[in-house]
Amino acid sequence: MPIFTSEDKRMSLVNAASIVQDGMTIAIGGGLSWREPMALLRELIRQGRHNLHVVGTAHGVDVDLLCGAGAINVVEESYIGFEQDFGMAPNFRRACESGRVQVRDTCCHTIIQQLRAAEFGVPFLPVRSVQGTDFLRLHPEYKTMTCPFTGLPLVLVPALAPDVAIIHAQYGDAQGNLKILPPLVADLFFIRASRHVIASVEQLLPTDELRAMEPNVPYFWVESVVEVPYGAHPTSCYPFYAYDRAHLAEYYQAAQAGQDTFASEYLARYVFGPATHDEYLSRIGGQAKREELESWKDGEDAWRALFTAPEGAIT
Amino acid sequence: MNEEPIIYATLPEVMIFQVARTIQDGEVVFHGYGSPVPTLAMLLAKRAHAPHMVHIEGATYGINPEPPFLPPTSNDWSLEQGSVMAIGISELFDIAARGDMGRMFLSGVQVDCHGNLNVTAIGDPDSPRVKLPGSGGGCNLSGDVQHVTIWTTGHRAPTNKAGKRQFRFVQHIDFISSIGHISRDGISRQALGLRGGGPDWVVTELGVFDFDPVTHVLRLRALYPDTTVQDVLDNTEFEPVIAPEVSIVPLPAPEHVALIRRFDPLRTHQREFKSTDLSRCFDL
Numbered sequence: 001m002p003i004f005t006s007e008d009k010r011m012s013l014v015n016a017a018s019i020v021q022d023g024m025t026i027a028i029g030g031g032l033s034w035r036e037p038m039a040l041l042r043e044l045i046r047q048g049r050h051n052l053h054v055v056g057t058a059h060g061v062d063v064d065l066l067c068g069a070g071a072i073n074v075v076e077e078s079y080i081g082f083e084q085d086f087g088m089a090p091n092f093r094r095a096c097e098s099g100r101v102q103v104r105d106t107c108c109h110t111i112i113q114q115l116r117a118a119e120f121g122v123p124f125l126p127v128r129s130v131q132g133t134d135f136l137r138l139h140p141e142y143k144t145m146t147c148p149f150t151g152l153p154l155v156l157v158p159a160l161a162p163d164v165a166i167i168h169a170q171y172g173d174a175q176g177n178l179k180i181l182p183p184l185v186a187d188l189f190f191i192r193a194s195r196h197v198i199a200s201v202e203q204l205l206p207t208d209e210l211r212a213m214e215p216n217v218p219y220f221w222v223e224s225v226v227e228v229p230y231g232a233h234p235t236s237c238y239p240f241y242a243y244d245r246a247h248l249a250e251y252y253q254a255a256q257a258g259q260d261t262f263a264s265e266y267l268a269r270y271v272f273g274p275a276t277h278d279e280y281l282s283r284i285g286g287q288a289k290r291e292e293l294e295s296w297k298d299g300e301d302a303w304r305a306l307f308t309a310p311e312g313a314i315t
Numbered sequence: 316m317n318e319e320p321i322i323y324a325t326l327p328e329v330m331i332f333q334v335a336r337t338i339q340d341g342e343v344v345f346h347g348y349g350s351p352v353p354t355l356a357m358l359l360a361k362r363a364h365a366p367h368m369v370h371i372e373g374a375t376y377g378i379n380p381e382p383p384f385l386p387p388t389s390n391d392w393s394l395e396q397g398s399v400m401a402i403g404i405s406e407l408f409d410i411a412a413r414g415d416m417g418r419m420f421l422s423g424v425q426v427d428c429h430g431n432l433n434v435t436a437i438g439d440p441d442s443p444r445v446k447l448p449g450s451g452g453g454c455n456l457s458g459d460v461q462h463v464t465i466w467t468t469g470h471r472a473p474t475n476k477a478g479k480r481q482f483r484f485v486q487h488i489d490f491i492s493s494i495g496h497i498s499r500d501g502i503s504r505q506a507l508g509l510r511g512g513g514p515d516w517v518v519t520e521l522g523v524f525d526f527d528p529v530t531h532v533l534r535l536r537a538l539y540p541d542t543t544v545q546d547v548l549d550n551t552e553f554e555p556v557i558a559p560e561v562s563i564v565p566l567p568a569p570e571h572v573a574l575i576r577r578f579d580p581l582r583t584h585q586r587e588f589k590s591t592d593l594s595r596c597f598d599l
Binding site for chain 2: 030031032033034057058060077078079080081082083084085088089092093096097099103105107108109110112116127128129130131132133134135137138152153154182183184185186188189236238239242243296300303304307308
């Protein structure tokens with residue numbers, strides 16, 4: 001893996017996102033509705049990236065948005081959906097059912113083993129599971145063998161080194177050291193297995209302040225760092241903000257209404273419309289919205305209230 | 316509300332209690348994300364009959380959490396509250412892979428007679444008629460975990476607009492996302508080299524099932540006070556085994572119901588149920 005030793009990795013959102021090229025395999029940090037690098041993904045869409053192959057575990061609005069914008073053609077994740085909140089992912093479903101996106105579903109432990117093989121510098125790792133399931137049919141690259149030590153059947157999964165890991169961290173410094181707070185999901189595996197790492201952070205801090213937080217990603221894996229407050233919106237990024245349930249309901253309704261409505265009601269308004277991230281922040285509701293999403297800190301009642309309204313469409 | 320005496324339990328609460336009863340004390344237990352029924356079953360079991368159970372939370376991997384409420388998404392800090400710490404994704408799956416995870420909970424949009432589950436695609440997976448969200452960790456865990464409880468709130472088969480019954484318990488499964496007792500090619504778990512014992516209990520809104528020890532076919536063991544053997548037969552596309560003595564499920568005690576209501580003030584678990592099942596209530 002390349003080593004990035006520059007003292008100053010600070011970049012604009014535009015330049016950081018341009019490291020991703022058409023046809024690359026990308027790993028998106030975070031998971032479900034938590035700490036996904038949404039500002040970087042919106043920038044990828046604005047730059048017109050397409051034919052991307054996404055790999056990872058359980059995701060939601062991030063991959064659904066990329067599907068709705070026509071940016072990806074292979075999804076190799078373990079789950080794409082909105083759980084109990086809104087149910088199935090409309091753009092992802094449409095893309096898979098129309099054949100625009102190739103279904104390459106994977107499973108959490110399988111993909112972690114593949115990333116660990118890349119991290120360890122070995123060509124594959126074995127798993128005992130997966131036998132008897134139809135994932136073997138979906139993935140001709142998996143091989144089976146009889147273990148030379150135990151005589152038991154094993155599935156071998158090849159090393160997987162994504163071209164770019166796209167990460168949103170809470171804190172970082174100019175050199176690219178990062179502090180990611182848990183749940184870490186698969187971020188550290190993506191970072192150690194990928195050829196390039198681009199990161200947005202809620203706050204850029206002086207190195208001394210970051211050191212006191214015990215960073216968990218060393219700078220030499222990170223190629224670029226961008227300070228983007230609310231860079232994970234509409235997913236959550238504690239301790240800064242909870243996820244924006246009202247925005248996700250709006251997203252879901254636009255996506256559910258079809259490709260054209262999604263393009264005119266959502267992509268135009270929130271992805272292509274805002275010229276800057278600051279303008280995006282004002283479109284989502286400005287200061288009042290930010291105060292609301294940060295009110296989880298005010299105690300259990302305030303936190304719970306963020307999950308009660310509005311009622312979204314449930315499939 | 317906490318002050319009022321609890322005199323009834325809803326069907327969802329009774330189902331949560333049945334799922335909780337499948338948990339043994341002292342085992343490491345994990346639920347997937349997007350699984351409020353098993354989440355509440357685990358929170359209940361640890362405070363009822365399984366105080367030494369190790370609760371690993373579904374997406375945060377927090378250990379023994381005390382959440383103030385269940386949000387409708389799983390990777391939320393609220394679900395980590397009260398945990399001393401959380402483990403990481405590789406640690407979690409390694410526990411299962413080396414055979415140390417006692418129980419986990421899986422569901423499916425299609426369930427076949429041997430407990431194989433489909434959450435991947437309806438139709439041909441290469442050009443699916445319906446692309447389902449995916450199995451998360453279910454494919455790996457179904458092979459590795461010692462025991463699996465299957466739950467579903469969709470046993471009752473509705474009739475679609477074309478007049479065709481839409482069974483969840485199907486004769487033919489389109490895609491095996493997680494393995495039950497026997498593979499599509501008729502191979503047993505043992506011959507596949509799988510570590511875990513497979514699904515031992517199946518809890519639905521119509522009844523509680525296990526698997527026949529010889530044929531490994533789904534077997535009815537207990538009904539709710541308001542369901543019948545005929546309901547089960549009518550809503551299952553294949554022929555399930557009916558145990559010689561089918562009992563009526565035990566109902567939770569009022570303190571069990573109180574715990575469920577305390578942990579889920581947002582009633583997130585009700586999102587898993589059809590409205591007709593939400594209105595089923597049983598006097599305690």
